[in-house]
Amino acid sequence: xxxxxxxxxxxxIPVVLLYWIFFRKSSRLQNIMLLLSSIAFYIIGDWRFFxxxxxxxxxxxxxxxxxxxxxxxxxxSLTLRLGVIxxxxxxxxxxxxxxxxxxxxxxxNIAGLQSLDTLNIILPLGISFYTFQLLxxxxxxxxxxxxxxxxxxxFSVFVLFFPKILSGPIERATNLLPQLQKVKEFKYEVFVDGxxxxxxxxxxxxxxxxxxxxxxxxxxxxxxxxxxSTLLIGAFFYAIQLYADFSGYSNxxxxxxxxxxxxxxxxxxxxxxxxxxxxxxxxxxxSLTTWMMDYxxxxxxxMLRKYGRQGLIxxxxxxxxxxxxxxxxxxTFVVYGLLHGLYFIPLVYSGxxxxxxxxxxGLIPSAIxxxxxxxxxxxxxxxxxxxxxxxxxxxxxxxxxxxxxSLFKRPDIMIGSxxxxxxLFMSIYxxxxxxxxxxxxxxxxxxxxxxxxxxxxxxxxxxxxxxxRSSETFIYFQF
Amino acid sequence: MxxxxxxxxxxxxxxxxxxxxxxxxxxxxxxxxxxxxxxxSHMMIISKIEEMFNIKFKLRDLNKLxxxxxxxxxIQSKL
Numbered sequence: 001x002x003x004x005x006x007x008x009x010x011x012x013i014p015v016v017l018l019y020w021i022f023f024r025k026s027s028r029l030q031n032i033m034l035l036l037s038s039i040a041f042y043i044i045g046d047w048r049f050f051x052x053x054x055x056x057x058x059x060x061x062x063x064x065x066x067x068x069x070x071x072x073x074x075x076x077s078l079t080l081r082l083g084v085i086x087x088x089x090x091x092x093x094x095x096x097x098x099x100x101x102x103x104x105x106x107x108x109n110i111a112g113l114q115s116l117d118t119l120n121i122i123l124p125l126g127i128s129f130y131t132f133q134l135l136x137x138x139x140x141x142x143x144x145x146x147x148x149x150x151x152x153x154x155f156s157v158f159v160l161f162f163p164k165i166l167s168g169p170i171e172r173a174t175n176l177l178p179q180l181q182k183v184k185e186f187k188y189e190v191f192v193d194g195x196x197x198x199x200x201x202x203x204x205x206x207x208x209x210x211x212x213x214x215x216x217x218x219x220x221x222x223x224x225x226x227x228x229s230t231l232l233i234g235a236f237f238y239a240i241q242l243y244a245d246f247s248g249y250s251n252x253x254x255x256x257x258x259x260x261x262x263x264x265x266x267x268x269x270x271x272x273x274x275x276x277x278x279x280x281x282x283x284x285x286x287s288l289t290t291w292m293m294d295y296x297x298x299x300x301x302x303m304l305r306k307y308g309r310q311g312l313i314x315x316x317x318x319x320x321x322x323x324x325x326x327x328x329x330x331x332t333f334v335v336y337g338l339l340h341g342l343y344f345i346p347l348v349y350s351g352x353x354x355x356x357x358x359x360x361x362g363l364i365p366s367a368i369x370x371x372x373x374x375x376x377x378x379x380x381x382x383x384x385x386x387x388x389x390x391x392x393x394x395x396x397x398x399x400x401x402x403x404x405x406s407l408f409k410r411p412d413i414m415i416g417s418x419x420x421x422x423x424l425f426m427s428i429y430x431x432x433x434x435x436x437x438x439x440x441x442x443x444x445x446x447x448x449x450x451x452x453x454x455x456x457x458x459x460x461x462x463x464x465x466x467x468x469r470s471s472e473t474f475i476y477f478q479f
Numbered sequence: 480m481x482x483x484x485x486x487x488x489x490x491x492x493x494x495x496x497x498x499x500x501x502x503x504x505x506x507x508x509x510x511x512x513x514x515x516x517x518x519x520s521h522m523m524i525i526s527k528i529e530e531m532f533n534i535k536f537k538l539r540d541l542n543k544l545x546x547x548x549x550x551x552x553x554i555q556s557k558l
Binding site for chain 1 (some may be wrong): 518522526539542
């Protein structure tokens with residue numbers, strides 16, 4: 001069930017009302033309501049894998065306790081390893097089995113042996129997201145960053161909480177569990193802020209992302225017969241689509257959680273307003289990037305610390321290849337991750353990783369800041385071609401045409417009124433983001449005068465009704 | 480080893496890796512307060528500190544490092 005559907009509206013209204021009217025007395029009651037609605041939400045989405053999710057939750061719950069109770073260091077680490085193997089194993093089976101079989105079969109073919117058959121495997125809803133959340137939990141318990149949770153009810157809500165089960169944010173125990181242990185009190189400002197964030201996310205999804213998608217699809221469907229200039233425009237709109245789709249989804253997820261008084265972690269923080277690649281990743285899919293930093297990059301760079309800069313570069317590139325591969329079993333994602341890893345190399349050598357840049361501070365950016373920002377954006381646009389292309393050969397072909405002489409031809413795209421409106425709304429969207437780049441989210445207008453607030457709501461609402469396109473899915477649901 | 484001496488040595492490491500001394504060695508100093516002390520230079524600093532004190536950190540020690548005070552404590556516990 002997608003957030004931008006009437007089905008979801010019919011689901012969320014009674015759930016919120018029941019939660020605040022009949023279940024507000026204790027955290028236990030609130031958690032019961034959250035768990036029941038989350039189970040219903042998941043089963044409505046795809047009942048086939050609910051049992052898998054339930055068993056996975058149960059096993060990880062007991063693994064956490066077992067890691068916590070184990071006094072013997074060796075056994076503690078063994079239990080953690082067991083947990084890691086179990087979780088990764090499930091993910092590998094459901095998400096990557098066919099990929100490895102296909103690749104392995106090709107090797108067998110080359111060697112003249114009979115190839116293996118792939119299985120008909122369906123990806124369980126949200127598995128990439130909840131697996132990572134569970135892995136993070138077990139590692140945190142092992143590192144004594146969090147206490148093992150001893151309430152199956154709380155733990156189940158931690159895993160299943162429906163606003164984030166399908167596509168994140170990939171939550172951390174340190175953030176979410178303490179909130180589930182307390183009574184959530186109804187706060188008008190938080191509730192309204194949640195609604196605001198949902199509206200903004202909905203606008204991003206159905207007006208920006210979906211209108212861009214229509215353009216992008218028309219380019220990709222027969223890209224071979226289009227001039228390079230059209231392909232560049234297609235790539236540009238795809239970068240915007242991907243961002244609006246996933247950040248829009250994330251804003252809706254975070255907004256829905258706020259309706260229950262729960263604060264999920266921020267997932268996007270104006271990534272396009274960055275002057276270097278490190279900055280960009282600090283703002284893009286934050287819950288995945290910080291997860292990878294904590295559980296992959298840090299241990300890896302610690303292991304390789306004797307090798308100085310080379311060690312760091314290897315750690316970064318390996319981490320980003322994994323970030324890419326996390327998106328799916330396709331070489332395109334591996335290349336996408338590899339390229340992003342490689343973009344870090346100049347930064348490592350210049351030593352400007354975390355240097356706070358003030359080039360984009362203030363309402364008007366400095367000229368040099370603007371040039372860097374646009375340069376980085378172009379790099380992202382081009383790299384996203386690997387993200388969108390069905391396979392590597394298509395991606396390379398796309399590049400070949402894009403960088404041919406036809407890049408300077410008149411683009412073939414139909415510039416109709418929809419495109420003009422899409423461009424207009426995109427400008428408004430990014431202008432609003434720019435103004436709020438230091439706020440807790442992109443549409444935090446609680447301090448704006450009443451007239452401005454309501455004028456914004458009404459405008460966005462009308463834009464959604466008139467220019468919004470319906471869609472039954474989000475790009476990140478497939479991951 | 481005395482705390483002040485440990486701090487002195489850490490300071491030397493920081494200067495050699497980061498190439499500047501624009502920071503005060505207080506207990507609540509964090510990486511964020513020091514220009515250039517980022518996720519990348521962090522491991523170089525850690526590695527240099529190990530050399531300087533002839534100690535070995537564990538990955539779990541790293542999670543305990545919240546500020547300069549805790550870094551000094553972890554080092555002291557290993558001497």
